[in-house]
Amino acid sequence: MEFLFDHFGPLYGYLIAVFSIFLRYVLFAGSTFLMFYWVRKKNWQAFKIQRKFPKRKNIFNEIQHSFFTAFIFALMGVGIYFCRKAGWTRVYTDLQQYSYAYLILSFVFLMLIHDTYFYWLHRLMHQKRFFALIHRVHHQSHNPTPWTSLSFHPLEAILEVAIVPIAAFIIPFHPITLLLFATWSLIWNIIGHLGFEMFPTGFVHHPIFKWFNTSTHHNMHHSKANCNYGLYFNIWDSIMNTNHKAYRTTFDQITQKKKAI
Ligand SMILES: [Zn+2]
Numbered sequence: 001m002e003f004l005f006d007h008f009g010p011l012y013g014y015l016i017a018v019f020s021i022f023l024r025y026v027l028f029a030g031s032t033f034l035m036f037y038w039v040r041k042k043n044w045q046a047f048k049i050q051r052k053f054p055k056r057k058n059i060f061n062e063i064q065h066s067f068f069t070a071f072i073f074a075l076m077g078v079g080i081y082f083c084r085k086a087g088w089t090r091v092y093t094d095l096q097q098y099s100y101a102y103l104i105l106s107f108v109f110l111m112l113i114h115d116t117y118f119y120w121l122h123r124l125m126h127q128k129r130f131f132a133l134i135h136r137v138h139h140q141s142h143n144p145t146p147w148t149s150l151s152f153h154p155l156e157a158i159l160e161v162a163i164v165p166i167a168a169f170i171i172p173f174h175p176i177t178l179l180l181f182a183t184w185s186l187i188w189n190i191i192g193h194l195g196f197e198m199f200p201t202g203f204v205h206h207p208i209f210k211w212f213n214t215s216t217h218h219n220m221h222h223s224k225a226n227c228n229y230g231l232y233f234n235i236w237d238s239i240m241n242t243n244h245k246a247y248r249t250t251f252d253q254i255t256q257k258k259k260a261i
């Protein structure tokens with residue numbers, strides 16, 4: 001970031017950040033889409049959660065919304081950078097300041113904070129008065145693909161990442177942690193919107209793995225709504241009893257079909 005702003009100034013620095021975020025999305029979502037929806041489409045058909053394939057028009061719509069999301073996510077990154085320069089955040093750049101164990105722990109902690117924040121924000125966005133204004137854009141995709149991963153209304157994009165700068169004001173994070181977290185979050189979003197179930201049979205019944213969400217989990221959120229609100233973990237959906245009743249049986253049906261191949 002330092003290099004970016006010193007060499008290109010604030011405006012071009014910001015635009016380069018936007019471009020990098022959008023490029024990361026195109027590379028990650030694009031390569032996954034290419035693999036699942038084109039190259040291995042026939043071979044992996046049995047993994048498909050919904051039988052139908054989404055229309056081209058929907059995909060263009062998702063890419064368009066994701067493009068604007070990149071402007072908001074970059075604003076968050078640039079905002080944290082300037083706040084750190086002003087000494088307002090607890091972001092630290094000297095790796096020796098805290099241990100490597102802390103670097104990993106702070107990453108896990110950020111995931112748990114984001115997961116809790118997202119679950120409750122998501123439930124709020126499904127309230128009638130907020131849904132139409134904020135969350136409808138994301139739910140235009142009833143049959144999500146990797147391209148859905150950043151397809152948000154600008155207001156939703158702001159709310160989604162708002163927790164990160166708040167956390168950076170209170171908890172010490174290294175920029176590496178924040179960058180890895182942003183990339184991990186995108187990868188997890190792509191898995192959630194994949195449209196294919198790649199986790200193995202028994203995953204949702206395993207004593208440890210059952211606490212992680214799956215592609216089926218979020219796909220059912222898009223096709224059925226009012227259920228399966230969680231992001232990375234199945235902690236809050238389990239506590240609040242908001243998992244769809246047929247979630248685990250649907251997962252079993254898809255993954256057992258996979259076994260038959
Ligand atoms: Zn939703």
Ligand SMILES: [Zn+2]
Nearest residue numbers: 138193218222
């Ligand atoms: Zn979604």
